[in-house]
Amino acid sequence: MADVTLTIDGQPVTVPAGTTLLKAAAQLGTAIPTICYHEHCTANGLCRMCVVEVEGQRLLQPACLVPAAEGLRVQTRSERVARSRRTIGEMLAASVDLSQAPELQAQLADYGADPERFPEAERRARPVIDDNPMYVRDYAKCILCWRCVQVCAEDAQYTFALSFDGRGYNTQIGTFFEKPLPETACVFCGQCVGVCPTNALKPKREWLLEQGQTPDEIMAQTRSGRRRKRG
Amino acid sequence: MVTPERVVRTTCPYCGVGCTLDLHLQGDLIYRVTSPFDSPVNHGNLCVKGRFGYDFIYNPQRVTVPLIRKTPPTPGHRTPAADLSEWREASWEEALDYVADRLTAIYQRDGSDAMAIYCCAKATNEDNYLAQKLYRSLFRTNNVDHCTRLCHAGSVVALLKSLGTSAQSNTAAEVIKNDVFIITGSNTSENHPIIALQMKAAVRDHGAKLIVIDPRRIELCDFATLWLPLKPGTNVVVFSAMAHVIVKEELVNTEFVEARTEGFQEYIRSLDKFTPEYAEAVSGVDRNLIIEAARMYATAKNGAIYWGMGISQLSTGTASALGLIHLALLTGHIGREGTGLNPLRGQNNVQGASDAGAMPFHYPGYMEVDKEENARQWEQAWNVEPGGLSRKRGLTTTEILSNARPGGIRALYIMGENPMMTEPNLNVTRHHMEQLEFLVAQDIFINESGAYADVFLPAAAWAEKDGTFTNTDRRVQRVRAALAPRGQARPDREILCDLARRIEARLGRPAARTAGWDYAGPEAIFREMANVATMLKGVTYARIDRLGLQYPVPDENHPGTPFLFSETFPSGKGRFFPLEHVPAAELPDDEYPFILTTGRLLEHWHGGTLTRHSQLDELYPEARVDVHELDAARLGFKSGDVVRVRSRRGQVVLRLNVSPKTSPGVVFIPMHFAEAAVNLLTIDVLDPQAKIPEFKACAVTIEVARVEDLPNPEALTNRGRY
Numbered sequence: 001m002a003d004v005t006l007t008i009d010g011q012p013v014t015v016p017a018g019t020t021l022l023k024a025a026a027q028l029g030t031a032i033p034t035i036c037y038h039e040h041c042t043a044n045g046l047c048r049m050c051v052v053e054v055e056g057q058r059l060l061q062p063a064c065l066v067p068a069a070e071g072l073r074v075q076t077r078s079e080r081v082a083r084s085r086r087t088i089g090e091m092l093a094a095s096v097d098l099s100q101a102p103e104l105q106a107q108l109a110d111y112g113a114d115p116e117r118f119p120e121a122e123r124r125a126r127p128v129i130d131d132n133p134m135y136v137r138d139y140a141k142c143i144l145c146w147r148c149v150q151v152c153a154e155d156a157q158y159t160f161a162l163s164f165d166g167r168g169y170n171t172q173i174g175t176f177f178e179k180p181l182p183e184t185a186c187v188f189c190g191q192c193v194g195v196c197p198t199n200a201l202k203p204k205r206e207w208l209l210e211q212g213q214t215p216d217e218i219m220a221q222t223r224s225g226r227r228r229k230r231g
Numbered sequence: 232m233v234t235p236e237r238v239v240r241t242t243c244p245y246c247g248v249g250c251t252l253d254l255h256l257q258g259d260l261i262y263r264v265t266s267p268f269d270s271p272v273n274h275g276n277l278c279v280k281g282r283f284g285y286d287f288i289y290n291p292q293r294v295t296v297p298l299i300r301k302t303p304p305t306p307g308h309r310t311p312a313a314d315l316s317e318w319r320e321a322s323w324e325e326a327l328d329y330v331a332d333r334l335t336a337i338y339q340r341d342g343s344d345a346m347a348i349y350c351c352a353k354a355t356n357e358d359n360y361l362a363q364k365l366y367r368s369l370f371r372t373n374n375v376d377h378c379t380r381l382c383h384a385g386s387v388v389a390l391l392k393s394l395g396t397s398a399q400s401n402t403a404a405e406v407i408k409n410d411v412f413i414i415t416g417s418n419t420s421e422n423h424p425i426i427a428l429q430m431k432a433a434v435r436d437h438g439a440k441l442i443v444i445d446p447r448r449i450e451l452c453d454f455a456t457l458w459l460p461l462k463p464g465t466n467v468v469v470f471s472a473m474a475h476v477i478v479k480e481e482l483v484n485t486e487f488v489e490a491r492t493e494g495f496q497e498y499i500r501s502l503d504k505f506t507p508e509y510a511e512a513v514s515g516v517d518r519n520l521i522i523e524a525a526r527m528y529a530t531a532k533n534g535a536i537y538w539g540m541g542i543s544q545l546s547t548g549t550a551s552a553l554g555l556i557h558l559a560l561l562t563g564h565i566g567r568e569g570t571g572l573n574p575l576r577g578q579n580n581v582q583g584a585s586d587a588g589a590m591p592f593h594y595p596g597y598m599e600v601d602k603e604e605n606a607r608q609w610e611q612a613w614n615v616e617p618g619g620l621s622r623k624r625g626l627t628t629t630e631i632l633s634n635a636r637p638g639g640i641r642a643l644y645i646m647g648e649n650p651m652m653t654e655p656n657l658n659v660t661r662h663h664m665e666q667l668e669f670l671v672a673q674d675i676f677i678n679e680s681g682a683y684a685d686v687f688l689p690a691a692a693w694a695e696k697d698g699t700f701t702n703t704d705r706r707v708q709r710v711r712a713a714l715a716p717r718g719q720a721r722p723d724r725e726i727l728c729d730l731a732r733r734i735e736a737r738l739g740r741p742a743a744r745t746a747g748w749d750y751a752g753p754e755a756i757f758r759e760m761a762n763v764a765t766m767l768k769g770v771t772y773a774r775i776d777r778l779g780l781q782y783p784v785p786d787e788n789h790p791g792t793p794f795l796f797s798e799t800f801p802s803g804k805g806r807f808f809p810l811e812h813v814p815a816a817e818l819p820d821d822e823y824p825f826i827l828t829t830g831r832l833l834e835h836w837h838g839g840t841l842t843r844h845s846q847l848d849e850l851y852p853e854a855r856v857d858v859h860e861l862d863a864a865r866l867g868f869k870s871g872d873v874v875r876v877r878s879r880r881g882q883v884v885l886r887l888n889v890s891p892k893t894s895p896g897v898v899f900i901p902m903h904f905a906e907a908a909v910n911l912l913t914i915d916v917l918d919p920q921a922k923i924p925e926f927k928a929c930a931v932t933i934e935v936a937r938v939e940d941l942p943n944p945e946a947l948t949n950r951g952r953y
Contacts (some may be wrong), residue, residue, distance in 0.1 A: 040268050040275055065582040110803045134283045154278050158454075160951075183951040185835060186468045187852060188279040189424065194265055199232065203283065204846075205262040206255075207235050215260035217291035222846065 006072040013141055020062040021052055025076055033085065033107045036145035036219045038052040038195055041155045046146055049107065053078045060084055083109055089113035094121035095169075097141045100199035104143075108141075116177055122169070128207075130217060131180040136207045141200035142173055148192035148201060161186035235884060239713035240267075242700050242779075244353060244693035245836055247576035248272060248403065248425045249779070250281050254694065258712040261694065271778065272702065274530070278424035279834060288692040288717065290844040292841055293675055297326035298687040304636070307669040308953040311651075311682035317370050318687065323729075324721065330686050333561045333669045333735035337642045339738075343621060347374035347631040347640045351647030351723075352578035352591030355710055357696030357725035357756040358593060359587040362646055363934030365731045367588075368746040369738065373600050373625030374640070377589045377839075379581050380628035382540055385548020386574040387585070392549075393556045394572075395802025396597070401535065401794040402781065407433045411531035413524075415444035415925075416541020420451055421833040422727075423575050424704070425452060426537075427702025436834070439729030440531075442524045444469060445541060446828060446897050450953050457524050459839070460894045463928040465514035465816030467547055469521060470554030471810055472510035476503045476525035477561050483529075487563030491800070494807040498557070501809030513812060519816065532651065534564035534655025534820045537573045538832065540918040542950040548894035548918040550810050551841055560805045564660070576703040577837075580871060581940065583701030586767070586782075587760060591625030600624055612763050613746040627922040629654065629915075632663040641668040646723060647690065652838035655924035656880050656915035658910055673726060674785035674859040678840040679905055690723050691716035698724070698753045701782075701949055705792070707770050708779035714851025724753060815928035816916040823864070823930035825898045827912060833952075835903035843903065852946040854883070854904035857890035858933070859897070866933065875936040876900065881911030884940040887933070898931065906942035 005014045008025050013110070015024045020043070025032050036047040045062035052063045055073040060081060075081060089108040093115035098104050108115065129137040142169045152162040161184045164173050193201045208218050235255040251270035255263040264282050268275035289291070298318040304310065312318060337345055347669070352361045363375045379387065387397040403426045406412060412433070418800045419427040427450075433439040434454045441455040452458045453616075471697050478499050507518035508658050521875055542551045556572060564570040576582050588595035603808040606620045624635060632650060654660040664670070664683045671682035673688040681687055695716040701707045716722065721731035728748040733744055747899055750756050754772045761767035762890075769784035770822060771947055780791040819826055834851035835842040842848060858868065868874065870889045876898070885900070885907040893899050900909040908941045914929040936942050 068283060102232075134279065134604060135847040147742060151276075156428060158428070158435070180952070182850065183949060185952055187424075187952050188283065190279070190282040191276055192280070194275060194277070203263045205260070205286075206233050209260070211261055215258045215262075218260060218262075218292060219286075222286045222290045222844070 001154055004068050004070040006068050006070070006074060008074045009076055017066050017068065019068045019072055020048060021061070021066050021068055024068045025063065032063045032205055033110070034064060035104060035107075035143065035197065038146065038147050041147050041150045043051070046144070047088065048205065049085055051081060051084055052076045084219055086113045090115065090117040091121070093123050094118035096143050096198070098198065100141060101197060102186050103197065110186040126172070130204070132182050132188070133204060135190060135193050135201055135203050138200050138202070139172060141198045144171060144173065145197060147195040148182060151191040151195050156191045157187070157189055159185050159187055159189075163193060233257065235263070239711050241694065241711045241713065242579070242708045243277070244579050244819045245280040245284065245550050246423055247578060247581060247703035248423050249579060249700060249706060249708055250277055251708075252277070254282060254285070254713045256713060261713065265853040269723050272706065273425045276428055278596050279850070280842065284842060284845050284847045285694065286846055287844040288694055290676070290849070293717060294677055295689045295716070295720045296528070296688060297321045297323055297689060297719070299326060301330060303685055304683070305652055306666055307333065309665045309667060309670070309683055311679070312677070322573050323721070326686055326688060327726075328415040329731055330470045330671055330688070331730060331737055333685070334642055334644075335734055335737040337669060341641055343370055343372035344374070345639070346370040346372045347626065347642070348644040349628065349631070349648045349650070350375060350377040350584055352378050352581035352584045353647050353693070353694070353722050354584070355580065356583040356587045356701060356707070356760070357644070357698045357753045358727070359584040359589045360725040360756055360760045361724055361731075363588045363595070364613060364746065365727055365734075367609070367620060368615055369731060370494035370733050371619065371621050373591050373621050373623060374631055375589055375625055376591050376628040376631065377584050378578065378592065378628065378648055378653060379585050380923060381544075382577045382581065383543050384923040385545065385575050385918050386538070386552040387544030388549045388921040389552035389556060390572065392742070392808065393553060393802070393806045394796070394800045397585070397701050397705050397793070398795070399571070399573045399576065400565060400796060401568070401573055403573070404424045405569050405794065406430050406535065406537070407437045407439070408532075409433060409535045410535050411440045411442065411527050411536045412537065413442045413444060414451055415536070415538050416543075417537060417539025417575055417831060418445070418447060418449045418597060419537065419539070419575065420449065422539060422577070422831050424833065426575065430454070433868060440527060442527060444524070446894055447899060448894065457520055457522060457527070461514040461516050463897060464545055464547065466542060466551035467517055467546070467554050467810050468505060468510045471502060471505035472507050472549070473528070474523050474554070474561055475505045476507060476522050477504055477529045478556070480526065482526065483561050484563035488561065491805055492560050492807060493804040496577055498807035498809055503878060528564070529557065529562045531564065533567065533569035534562060535569065535571050535573060537934055539575050541927055542573070543921070545921055545928060546816050546916050546918050546925040547813050548923045549736055549920040550813070553808050553810060556805070557807055560807060566794075568794055571794060573596060579702070580700040582703060583699065583706060583707070584682075586764065589601050593628055595760050596766055598764070609761055612759065614744060615746065616744070616848060629917060629922055629924060632660060635663045637668040637709070642670070643667055643672070644671045645680055645684070646673045649678045649680045649838035649840055651683070652902070652905060652908060652910065654914055655910055655926060656914075657910045659915060660697045673723065674840065675720070676840050676844060678838060679730050680933050689718065689720040689727055690726065691720045695720065696722040699757060702779070704778035706782045706913050707767065707775055707782060709772065709775055724750075724756060727826045742866070816925055817879070817914050817928070817930045819930045820895065823932045825931050825933065826896060827876070827878065827929050827931040828897060828899050828927050829902050829909045830899060832901045832903065835901065837901040837903065839905060843905075851948055851950065853943060853948055854885045854901055854907035854909070855888040855948060856885055857888050857893045857899040858931070859893050860889050860891070861895045863887070865887040873936045873938050873941055875934045875940070876912065876914040876931050877934065878914070878931045880914065883907040883909065883911055884936045884942065886941070898933070901943075
């Protein structure tokens with residue numbers, strides 16, 4: 001594929017056509033913050049944390065999706081970009097429990113975001129769903145990045161057990177008809193747990209540790225009291 | 232939020248895919264398992280066993296103290312211990328002295344032929360190397376085998392006969408470079424879940440066409456262009472009919488056949504009878520599907536074949552695998568990237584255990600025991616006097632137990648295997664176990680076989696020891712201790728070395744003639760093996776610290792071998808063998824109208840020693856028999872009904888599952904559940920060449936049973952997965 005040359009924060013860089021602005025910037029050593037983006041998932045441009053300013057474009061552009069083109073002039077940290085990222089962080093902090101998302105917290109700090117800026121916001125509060133022996137789902141911590149839905153679908157597992165329903169603020173991740181996971185197509189591969197950026201999904205054992213159980217107590221629970229009969 | 236005290240990188244202990252794991256620990260508790268997204272094996276993906284199924288190491292039923300039976304069982308009257316009250320705790324000193332005394336006494340009385348060991352495809356290369364070294368160098372016997380005999384022996388023998396080597400030819404991840412691939416006799420989604428993900432991606436993202444040839448409508452049929460639902464035990468006919476079509480329609484790669492193969496003329500004469508019409512009559516597969524599959528595979532740019540136990544676990548296992556080899560040789564779909572003959576190996580280290588010589592016909596590195604120069608080399612390596620090692624081929628897994636009798640095998644050492652679950656026709660296996668004079672079990676749980684033992688030696692589990700595993704695509708990878716062995720458990724390698732020193736002393740072998748049991752660590756053991764088994768010579772622990780190496784690795788600068796046979800086959804030319812159709816030993820009739828086929832489930836592992844002691848058992852707590860909806864409707868059964876499945880050899884009671892996963896006339900029972908052990912039903916006939924039992928086809932009948940007859944009425948599966 002042909003190479004294109006563009007300018008990022010005033011520095012020229014040459015990359016193969018089709019390379020995203022995120023990767024082109026990385027080639028210059030410029031890190032653009034991301035939330036929903038994952039190297040091994042399809043980029044959707046959902047969270048808008050990675051937006052950059054492209055000269056001549058009316059709107060900020062998601063760097064994880066927009067391909068580099070000849071002559072583009074890109075600003076990755078202009079005042080407009082910084083304000084946008086700061087606001088995204090503040091809105092997330094206002095509605096979601098980010099206490100177990102250290103990367104996101106670092107981004108909030110980096111952009112001077114005030115987590116208390118929207119004190120009136122309605123927080124997303126759902127009880128922890130503990131419906132299987134393998135992992136728990138704490139959607140109060142969910143920022144709707146879709147990674148779990150994508151790895152359950154065509155980014156890895158092709159199982160399609162997870163989806164999202166509802167609209168707007170009421171959008172949420174879940175199973176069809178809110179069935180318990182064991183009754184869905186779920187195969188408990190845990191790819192979703194592996195890509196969750198906020199610890200909304202976590203192994204049951206880790207959750208029990210957080211609940212204050214000791215390692216010995218958790219180890220002793222391995223398998224139920226059901227004894228198999230010997231022939 | 233929990234932060235790990237340490238993160239230990241290791242290799243998954245379950246299947247042959249060999250996924251990279253990062254174990255996150257607080258104290259001795261593994262509370263989270265992740266996988267690096269840059270792992271070339273699994274790209275960050277895991278299955279339920281790898282990610283959540285490690286907790287068996289903490290199960291309270293695990294035995295971590297050496298045990299000796301209070302009343303030593305006597306030959307002919309050996310019974311399984313009902314519970315721990317029949318054992319007493321012993322010190323390691325006492326237990327090992329006792330084992331050494333008894334083994335030495337039997338050896339000195341009855342000689343080499345009375346001794347045998349089952350090595351372990353779950354243990355490390357180093358453990359297996361030592362186990363076979365102990366029996367070969369001290370007891371001078373080749374009665375050394377492991378469960379490879381029960382899984383891919385048919386494939387191994389066929390590949391050795393035709394090509395001269397038995398391993399998977401290509402890297403599993405190359406599946407995305409196939410444009411047509413065949414999956415046969417493998418429920419890959421459940422048994423090699425991560426390879427199945429790559430197969431799905433090959434179809435959905437890379438435009439490959441998939442042909443499934445299997446009696447079961449496995450999940451991958453959803454991704455397949457063609458599904459050929461053959462009757463169990465008719466592989467040879469279907470594969471030969473495909474070859475017939477390829478020859479008749481002149482789709483043979485003549486350049487490849489002329490340059491790289493032999494026996495072609497004689498072979499094509501044997502194909503005359505395998506017309507698609509004949510194949511349809513025998514196998515039940517529509518002739519047009521056979522023709523279409525043959526054309527699709529033969530005209531592919533890159534065609535590949537992946538197979539599992541459905542090929543090898545038959546009395547025609549060797550012939551079935553040869554049928555597949557022929558297809559690759561006819562079309563030249565071998566020796567290039569994205570092609571190949573790929574027997575998907577079951578256990579995490581079944582490849583490695585075979586490589587390490589845990590087999591009755593081969594020293595480490597597949598060096599035949601009956602070749603003088605091989606024996607000489609190992610005599611030198613093990614400091615054995617010239618002529619000291621046995622030149623006689625040993626007994627295989629199934630033969631070892633069936634020869635347990637006065638004048639035959641007297642003492643058996645079982646390292647981590649479970650023949651009382653995995654042998655065919657357990658009704659008979661039990662009587663063989665009874666005949667043993669002395670039995671040692673070295674394991675982490677007292678399983679169905681260990682219960683018969685005189686002595687139980689508690690071994691360290693996979694997360695408690697260092698070493699290497701070799702995965703299905705010949706990749707030697709590191710296994711690391713993440714925590715100290717529980718209780719008094721010890722790594723297998725240490726147990727074996729301590730025992731070997733004791734036996735050597737009792738045999739009166741002078742210190743100058745020791746075979747050598749003092750190793751600085753596992754790498755020293757690996758080095759000793761790799762110095763003679765030259766395919767591993769270039770593998771060092773330093774080189775595989777982050778990333779495994781695919782053997783052959785002939786020297787320390789060699790980058791490893793992702794695919795085999797680019798220039799030549801180890802045997803020179805690939806050989807065709809004329810085949811005949813031989814029906815399964817037991818066919819359905821009026822009295823036993825169904826064909827029973829056996830296999831595995833995603834949530835469980837083989838004999839169940841590990842997964843039935845894990846939270847995995849909560850996900851899938853009971854055996855079920857899968858019956859096709861037409862058969863169920865005809866007999867008036869619905870899902871959840873309790874039935875008795877009976878063969879000429881035994882019976883089990885379990886719940887029935889009306890399943891789209893099987894075909895009419897064929898029923899399926901998984902092998903993991905001791906309380907409904909399917910191997911009470913299976914037939915103990917063997918493939919004449921590979922000695923592998925016919926687990927995949929026998930005749931059964933299904934009758935109504937009562938809930939009270941269920942061994943575990945409260946265990947109920949309510950799962951929505953396919």
